[in-house]
Amino acid sequence: MYPEIFYSNTFTLLAEAEVGKHFYWNIAGALVHGQVLLVIWFVVAILTVFSLLGTANADRIPHGWQNFMESALDFVTDIAKNQLGESFYREWIPFIGTLFFFIFGCNWAGAIIPWKLIELPEGELAAPTNDINTTVALAFLTSFAYFYAGLSKKGLGYFKRYVQPLPLLLPINILEDFTKPLSLSFRLFGNVLADELTITVLTSLVPLVVPLPIMALGIFAGSVQALIFSTLAAAYIAEALE
Numbered sequence: 529m530y531p532e533i534f535y536s537n538t539f540t541l542l543a544e545a546e547v548g549k550h551f552y553w554n555i556a557g558a559l560v561h562g563q564v565l566l567v568i569w570f571v572v573a574i575l576t577v578f579s580l581l582g583t584a585n586a587d588r589i590p591h592g593w594q595n596f597m598e599s600a601l602d603f604v605t606d607i608a609k610n611q612l613g614e615s616f617y618r619e620w621i622p623f624i625g626t627l628f629f630f631i632f633g634c635n636w637a638g639a640i641i642p643w644k645l646i647e648l649p650e651g652e653l654a655a656p657t658n659d660i661n662t663t664v665a666l667a668f669l670t671s672f673a674y675f676y677a678g679l680s681k682k683g684l685g686y687f688k689r690y691v692q693p694l695p696l697l698l699p700i701n702i703l704e705d706f707t708k709p710l711s712l713s714f715r716l717f718g719n720v721l722a723d724e725l726t727i728t729v730l731t732s733l734v735p736l737v738v739p740l741p742i743m744a745l746g747i748f749a750g751s752v753q754a755l756i757f758s759t760l761a762a763a764y765i766a767e768a769l770e
Contacts, residue, residue: 634748
């Protein structure tokens with residue numbers, strides 16, 4: 529086979545390949561991934577139940593779910609405080625905390641719950657963070673947040689940072705604003721997708737014992753990815769506020 533024909537056939541096969549199938553919903557003329565929304569609603573419901581249990585019958589001395597939720601709040605408070613400092617961290621706790629708990633819940637829901645047992649007409653249920661649309665949306669929210677932080681504190685003077693310390697750095701500083709959401713979204717998406725693919729392959733080969741340590745590692749990695757994403761988001765906001 530000539531090299532030209534080989535490469536032509538290879539590129540044709542790659543162009544025709546599909547990365548997964550999706551259960552599409554048509555909402556007001558727009559196609560959305562229904563299986564992603566279903567799991568997102570489930571995660572939001574679980575987080576809402578946890579928060580209600582933690583705040584119901586709150587006492588001055590925490591106990592039970594209240595103690596658990598206050599510990600979780602202290603954890604995300606430390607993330608914001610370590611990155612943003614004493615002066616700015618309080619107003620950003622809700623945003624940083626929401627990012628952390630949402631990503632944490634999505635990753636754990638994908639790693640613990642056997643979604644593949646639920647059959648859909650198309651596609652399959654999985655962690656919402658293994659869909660690039662979810663991670664890109666979270667990355668864009670982070671970008672909007674640090675632009676808002678910089679503009680609210682410095683006004684139009686925020687854009688001076690693009691020509692500091694030298695005007696020659698303008699293209700690099702602009703490019704940085706594109707690479708931040710790209711790195712945030714693809715890091716989270718790639719890690720979650722790779723973990724789920726690894727577990728799927730190992731489960732098909734050795735159904736019982738071998739996948740369990742990988743699943744435990746996936747749960748740990750999902751927690752770390754939530755921490756990394758929220759920490760980087762806080763760091764970008766702090767950079768805009770400097």
